[in-house]
Amino acid sequence: MTLRTRRAVFVVAAAVFAGLLLWGFGGLPRFGTFQGAYGLVLNHTAVPERHITDVVTAVNFDYRGFDTLGEEFIFFAAVVGVTVILRAQSDEAPGHIADYAFGRAVPPTSDAVRVLGLGLTPPTILFGLYVIAHGHLTPGGGFQGGVVLATGVLLIYLAGELDDLHGLYTVPALERAEAIGAGAYIAIGLVGLATGSAFLQNVWPLGRVGHLFSAGTVAPIDLAVGLEIGAGLVLLLVTFLHQTIVLRRTP
């Protein structure tokens, strides 16, 4: 089937399904008048029941914590997949580590980029840790904070060379950190089983609303997820960079 035929078939089918979709959307409630009972109940009971002020994090890690465990393992599997797919092939070997550009000389990193990178890295890492730790109080949590942490580590590469990152980590250490983060989530859930209630039940002391040590198991799960996402994303980016900058095809 040529491209033109495929395009024609797509346009016809898309028009039919778009009509059906828009007709179905007409049956949705008007924008702004959704009266889902689950959300209304959660907004009123999450704060007194679990002593947590960020209801979205409560839904993610407490009320629907099992679904988030599944999502976390999708992330884990995707990172494993990337490291397996981008491993060194039989005709590739580590070469000279240097940024190169196709067809032109690479200018050295400008001073402005170096200063900005150096200046922004500590606040970014601190901000990532803050977002992870305060996930149950203000908007944030393990997922967002983990990505911010990975960004902070990446700023070091952007300001310098890939070699500058090598003093920070070894790939086995990153893999262990990610695995520890994923395993800690399950271990915290098993604590619920050990004390006689359900898996991932919130059985830790709840503390006072609005304080850092509150909301039971949500805060430790936040830390575990932040560790896993941060280490996993750094591993992902380092695998891509290793593939591009380090590995060379041996003739």
Add this chain to the structure above:
Amino acid sequence: MTYLPYAVAAWLFAVGLYGVVTSRNLLHQIISLSVAQSSTYVLLLSVGFHTHATAPVFADVPTTRAAVDPVVQALSLTDVVVGATVTALLLAIAVQVHKRTGSLDPEGT
């Protein structure tokens, strides 16, 4: 006008799907797929919206204040990060395809 968010979600999905179907470059296909994914976030968040309501974070507002639905936000939140990681997996496959066959054309020519 009250159905504009749903129309925008449907349009984003259609546009992303058009990009996937009629693409001649694997990288372009992957990025169009991520546009189609973002249509689900727009739809979910528009469904959960209440007019004149605030975010479902009660750190500084009393719990008696009306807030938007937190369940759909929890769904979209993890989906954003995980979707980006699956896109990374697709990009890795595209890199290896280029290494093996020398071309990025999904038609195979």
Add this chain to the structure above:
Amino acid sequence: MTVLETMSLLLVAAGGTCVVAVRDPLRQAMLAGFFGILLAILFFILQAPDVALSEIVVGAVAMPLMILVSLAKIRGGQR
């Protein structure tokens, strides 16, 4: 619906169209980053700060970076 919500929705629709319409992956990477920021603004307006934070860090930082690094690997192999 307020003007703010309408404008942000229309901008998101236009941004998505531009990302698909541009065929060169390098330009698409930049546009995808910008599309991520537009989506984050829409999510803020829809009172979803958690999702907006997620979308900013992923869509404006991690995604364009991965696309650019893949592109560098592919273009470098075309020597």
